[in-house]
Amino acid sequence: AQTVTQSQPEMSVQEAETVTLSCTYDTSENNYYLFxxxxxxxxxxxxxxxxxxxxxxxxxxxxxxVNFQKAAKSFSLKISDSQLGDTAMYFCAFMKPLKGGYALNFGKGTSLLVTP
Amino acid sequence: DAGVTQSPTHLIKTRGQQVTLRCSPKSGHDTVSWYQQALGQGPQFIFQYYEEEERQRGNFPDRFSGHQFPNYSSELNVNALLLGDSALYLCASSYGAGGYGYTFGSGTRLTVV
Incomplete structure (x- = not known):
C-alpha cells in the first residue's frame, strides 16, 4: 500500500510571506499522480x-x-505571498492509476494559519 | 454549473441504526467516490462507482455499501452503525479515471450516539 506522510501537523506564516509544506510518500510504482x-x-x-x-x-x-523530487519521493508545496484566505488544512495525496479504478491516499494534513 | 452536492449536511443516528447518504456529482462527471474523514485525520477511501458498478473498494467492512444510479448520482449506506462510524463523509466526482483530480462536496457530518 502507498503511504503519504506529512510531518508538520501545524504551521504558521505571516501575510505576504512564503511558506513550504512538506510531504513524502512511499510507492514502488513509476507512474502516478500527486495532489x-x-x-x-x-x-x-x-x-x-x-x-x-x-x-x-x-x-x-x-x-x-511544488518541488517534486521523484527519487527522494518528496512533494512539497510552496505558497508565495501568503494571504489570510490561505488559512486551512492542507492535504497531500497520492493517486495510482489502475485498470480497476483510482483512489486517492491522503496524508494526515498540515494546519496552516496565516496571520496579519 | 453546480458542483458536487451532498445531503444531508448533518445527521445524528443511534448505534445499531442504518443511514443513507446522498451525492449528486458535478455536471459532466460520471465517476463517484466516497471517503470517510475522522476528526483530525485525512480522508480514507471507501469505494468508487462507475457505470453503476463498484469499481474499487478500500479497507471498509461490508456494512458499508453503495449504489450509483443511471443519472450518476450515488448513495452510501452504512448498516449497524458503530460509535466509530462518526465522521465526515465526503463524496468526490470526476470524469473517467480522475487523473486530473476530483471535485469534492462539502460532506455529511455523521454523529453516532
Missing part, C-alpha cells in the same frame, strides 16, 4: 495543484508551486 488539496472550515476539499510523476517539470498554479 495538494486545501480544506477550509467550510469542509470542502479544494484542489490546489497536481503533478504527474512522469513530468520532471514542477507544477505551478499562480502563488502555489
Amino acid at each position: 495538494w488539496y486545501k480544506q477550509p472550515p467550510s469542509r470542502q476539499m479544494i484542489l490546489v495543484i497536481r503533478q504527474e510523476a512522469y513530468k520532471q517539470q514542477n507544477a505551478t498554479e499562480n502563488r502555489f508551486s
Whole structure:
C-alpha cells in the first residue's frame, strides 16, 4: 500500500510571506499522480495543484508551486505571498492509476494559519 | 454549473441504526467516490462507482455499501452503525479515471450516539 506522510501537523506564516509544506510518500510504482488539496472550515476539499510523476517539470498554479523530487519521493508545496484566505488544512495525496479504478491516499494534513 | 452536492449536511443516528447518504456529482462527471474523514485525520477511501458498478473498494467492512444510479448520482449506506462510524463523509466526482483530480462536496457530518 502507498503511504503519504506529512510531518508538520501545524504551521504558521505571516501575510505576504512564503511558506513550504512538506510531504513524502512511499510507492514502488513509476507512474502516478500527486495532489495538494486545501480544506477550509467550510469542509470542502479544494484542489490546489497536481503533478504527474512522469513530468520532471514542477507544477505551478499562480502563488502555489511544488518541488517534486521523484527519487527522494518528496512533494512539497510552496505558497508565495501568503494571504489570510490561505488559512486551512492542507492535504497531500497520492493517486495510482489502475485498470480497476483510482483512489486517492491522503496524508494526515498540515494546519496552516496565516496571520496579519 | 453546480458542483458536487451532498445531503444531508448533518445527521445524528443511534448505534445499531442504518443511514443513507446522498451525492449528486458535478455536471459532466460520471465517476463517484466516497471517503470517510475522522476528526483530525485525512480522508480514507471507501469505494468508487462507475457505470453503476463498484469499481474499487478500500479497507471498509461490508456494512458499508453503495449504489450509483443511471443519472450518476450515488448513495452510501452504512448498516449497524458503530460509535466509530462518526465522521465526515465526503463524496468526490470526476470524469473517467480522475487523473486530473476530483471535485469534492462539502460532506455529511455523521454523529453516532
